[in-house]
Amino acid sequence: MAKVxxxxxxxxxxxxxxxxxxxxxxxHDITVISNxxxxxxxxxxxxxxxxxxxxxxxxFKLKPVYDKMNVKFVHAAAKEIHPDKGDQYVLGEExxxxxxxxxxxxxxxxxxxxxLNFAGTPGLGPENGFTHSICSLPHALKTRDxxxxxxxxxxxxxxxxxxxxxxxxGATCQGAAFEYIVNVHKDLVKKGLRDKADIxxxxxxxxxGDFGVNxxxxxRNGHVMKSEEFLTSVFNDHGIxxxxxxxxxxxxxxxxxxxxxxxxxxxxxxxxSMLIPQFKGQPFKFVDKNGEDITSKVTNPAGFILVDGxxxxxxxxxxxxxxxxxxxxxxxxxxxxxxxGIAFAPPGPISKPFTNKNNLAIAPAPPxxxxxxxxxxxVVALNIADLIEKGxxxxxxxxxxxxxxxxxxxxxxxxxxxxxxxxxxPVVPDRKKYQNEFGRDLFTSHLEMGVSGAWMKFxxxxxxxxxxxxxxxxxxxxx
Amino acid sequence: MQNSQEFSKAEKFWMxxxxxxxxxFIVLNIKILIAVGHSKRS
Numbered sequence: 001m002a003k004v005x006x007x008x009x010x011x012x013x014x015x016x017x018x019x020x021x022x023x024x025x026x027x028h029d030i031t032v033i034s035n036x037x038x039x040x041x042x043x044x045x046x047x048x049x050x051x052x053x054x055x056x057x058x059x060f061k062l063k064p065v066y067d068k069m070n071v072k073f074v075h076a077a078a079k080e081i082h083p084d085k086g087d088q089y090v091l092g093e094e095x096x097x098x099x100x101x102x103x104x105x106x107x108x109x110x111x112x113x114x115x116l117n118f119a120g121t122p123g124l125g126p127e128n129g130f131t132h133s134i135c136s137l138p139h140a141l142k143t144r145d146x147x148x149x150x151x152x153x154x155x156x157x158x159x160x161x162x163x164x165x166x167x168x169x170g171a172t173c174q175g176a177a178f179e180y181i182v183n184v185h186k187d188l189v190k191k192g193l194r195d196k197a198d199i200x201x202x203x204x205x206x207x208x209g210d211f212g213v214n215x216x217x218x219x220r221n222g223h224v225m226k227s228e229e230f231l232t233s234v235f236n237d238h239g240i241x242x243x244x245x246x247x248x249x250x251x252x253x254x255x256x257x258x259x260x261x262x263x264x265x266x267x268x269x270x271x272x273s274m275l276i277p278q279f280k281g282q283p284f285k286f287v288d289k290n291g292e293d294i295t296s297k298v299t300n301p302a303g304f305i306l307v308d309g310x311x312x313x314x315x316x317x318x319x320x321x322x323x324x325x326x327x328x329x330x331x332x333x334x335x336x337x338x339x340x341g342i343a344f345a346p347p348g349p350i351s352k353p354f355t356n357k358n359n360l361a362i363a364p365a366p367p368x369x370x371x372x373x374x375x376x377x378x379v380v381a382l383n384i385a386d387l388i389e390k391g392x393x394x395x396x397x398x399x400x401x402x403x404x405x406x407x408x409x410x411x412x413x414x415x416x417x418x419x420x421x422x423x424x425x426p427v428v429p430d431r432k433k434y435q436n437e438f439g440r441d442l443f444t445s446h447l448e449m450g451v452s453g454a455w456m457k458f459x460x461x462x463x464x465x466x467x468x469x470x471x472x473x474x475x476x477x478x479x
Numbered sequence: 480m481q482n483s484q485e486f487s488k489a490e491k492f493w494m495x496x497x498x499x500x501x502x503x504f505i506v507l508n509i510k511i512l513i514a515v516g517h518s519k520r521s
Contacts, residue, residue: 233484237491403514418494421507423514444514450494452504478515 002028002388005090005105007078007284009034009062011042011370012341013111015377015479017071018470020109023385025070031103033092034112035077037062039468043370044461045140046179049274050187051148052412055137065470076101078112078282083298083334084289107384110305111340111377114279117168123251124167124277130253131167131273134180143274147184150272154188154196160271163256165202167275169247172212172365174205177276178231179409185238186411186418194239201235201242202256202268202275204362206352208232208244212364214351214429216422219442227422230447234410234420243268245354247362248275263357279342279365281305298333304345307331307338311347318348319439322430327396329380336387338380341373346399350428370464371404372427374479399428403444407457410449419453421446 004024006017009032020030038059047053066073076092090108092101116135118125126132132143154160164181166174181201188194209215209227216227235242243260250257256268256275281303286295299305310324318324324347331337339345346366353363368376375397383393403425411417423446429439436442467477486494493499 229484233486236485405511405514416495423511425514444510446507446510448503448507450500450503451497452500452507455500455504456507478512 002106003104004028004030004107004109004384005103006030006032006109006111007034007090008110008112008341008343009036009039010111010113010341011373012343012377013109013113014039014062014468015374016109016111016340016381017066018069018468018474019378019381020384021066021069021071022475023382024388028388029072030070031072031074032062032066033074033076033078033090033101033103034062035075035095037073037075037095039065040137041461041465041468045134045137046176046183046409047412048137048140049132049134049143049147049180050183051144052183052187055141059137060465060469065468069470074101074103078284080285080287081108081110081337082287082289083108083337087289088336106336107387108337109340109377109380109384110284110337110343111373112282112284112343114342115282115303117278117280120278120280121168121248121251124248124275130251131275133277134176134274135173135276146272151188151191151193153271154193157196159196159198161269162197162199163202163268163270163273163275164199165275166204166364167248167251168278169204169249169259169360169362170365171204171276171278172367173276173279174203174211174364175367175369175406175408177203177274178211180274181240182234182238182408182410183412185240199240200268201240201244202246202248202258203242203244204247204364205244206354206364208235208242210244210351210364212349212351212367213424213427214438216424216445216447217438217440217442218445218447224438224442225447227447230420230449234449245362247360249360251275259356259358259360259362261354261356261362263360281343281345298331300345302345305331305337305339305343306333307344309345309347311345313348315348315353319429320431322398322400322428322432324348325398325400325428327398328383328393329376330383338384340376340380342368344376366399366428369404369406371406371479372399372402375402378479400426400430402427407453407460409454409457411454412457414451414454414458416451417454418449418451419457420449421453421456
């Protein structure tokens with residue numbers, strides 16, 4: 001009987017656990033260790049942050065789902081990984097009791113989600129800083145409360161400044177910030193308060209609509225349309241000001257300090273700000289059989305786990321080398337260890353990085369959205385099942401082949417809400433396969449805005465929660 | 480950085496015209512399912 005341990009129960013970890021339970025749960029020992037005992041449907045937290053969705057609608061308890069799927073659940077925070085052959089185990093700390101937990105494994109999936117590096121930007125974040133975040137449910141709730149009290153001030157006649165975007169020169173997840181800024185706009189319009197707010201988009205993207213993936217390009221009526229034009233139209237239409245090519249360096253009460261591509265330093269005042277922090281890998285300690293810390297051999301400097309990618313290529317070479325992107329998410333040193341979702345180390349950025357004259361790198365990190373994380377979780381789980389049952393892996397899916405569909409909410413109402421529906425193939429451009437300057441399949445890639453997107457987003461919320469609860473037919477629903 | 484790009488009146492009309500949007504909803508679902516079909520086969 002093989003022992004498989006999954007660290008983390010987000011999009012990647014939970015998906016992996018469901019597939020592992022389904023394929024191996026009755027014959028083998030599958031265990032999930034997570035510091036949270038609930039699954040959180042992250043894409044809907046943007047609605048929690050404006051007070052349009054109750055938080056309990058975005059979470060559910062994990063244990064009943066795992067009981068059904070023959071998966072054991074340990075409510076503990078993983079701290080140490082001992083990966084050397086002969087004595088491979090994860091050490092954790094049980095939530096509530098701080099009791100040490102030891103989980104032996106034959107195969108390990110590391111999928112704990114990101115460490116939100118608020119400390120990377122002085123003054124950033126809701127705990128020790130002056131800005132807000134929608135990256136966790138407690139943060140989204142704090143954001144909602146701050147936003148609603150801001151609305152109360154506006155109702156009394158106060159004019160306010162709202163800044164939404166990225167809070168670090170190397171931040172990712174611009175899509176979530178985009179959804180939040182447009183939902184704030186829509187909510188203020190509905191409340192009759194829009195004229196009281198000056199809203200600014202502040203982002204580290206090289207261009208509007210870049211999203212850390214070098215933008216989205218589609219073919220429409222015979223010509224190529226870029227997400228830059230599309231998003232610019234959205235912001236102009238909504239009266240939202242924008243400032244891209246900007247890295248936030250420090251926050252003070254009511255003041256954001258930044259630098260731009262030209263190396264200019266400036267400040268922007270705010271009354272309310274939601275800025276996405278830099279993401280880093282979770283600070284696990286990897287320990288070898290001699291008790292030595294080998295973390296630096298297993299992870300990159302940001303704490304993401306090295307897998308089967310080609311690392312160290314300069315950007316121009318990486319952009320022309322689709323094979324550099326990992327396909328199986330398997331650690332090269334410890335072949336029974338896989339990293340899924342945000343946990344794996346990408347070989348480099350997707351968008352063109354930029355370093356200004358002050359030596360500040362302003363470069364969005366590659367996003368690993370829910371769909372990408374889910375697909376990787378599935379690939380990893382099926383490969384582990386293959387290894388246990390057949391002795392070899394049969395699944396692979398690099399981001400240079402992966403399709404991603406993303407629905408960016410622009411108001412949740414099913415009558416007058418809106419959303420941008422984005423389909424990208426592949427997520428990371430493959431300029432060898434697709435012989436155009438963008439390296440993408442311009443026929444499959446799609447960008448469209450309309451109320452149908454709001455219906456899609458509503459439908460996705462319910463179908464994905466159905467899937468993640470492993471209800472009948474869950475495997476049919478794509479990641 | 481800022482320019483004068485905006486959606487036309489016709490574009491805005493189609494974005495909110497429910498019958499057309501119902502058609503787009505069906506088309507988008509099919510398009511996404513076909514696109515991810517590739518992924519599910521990997």
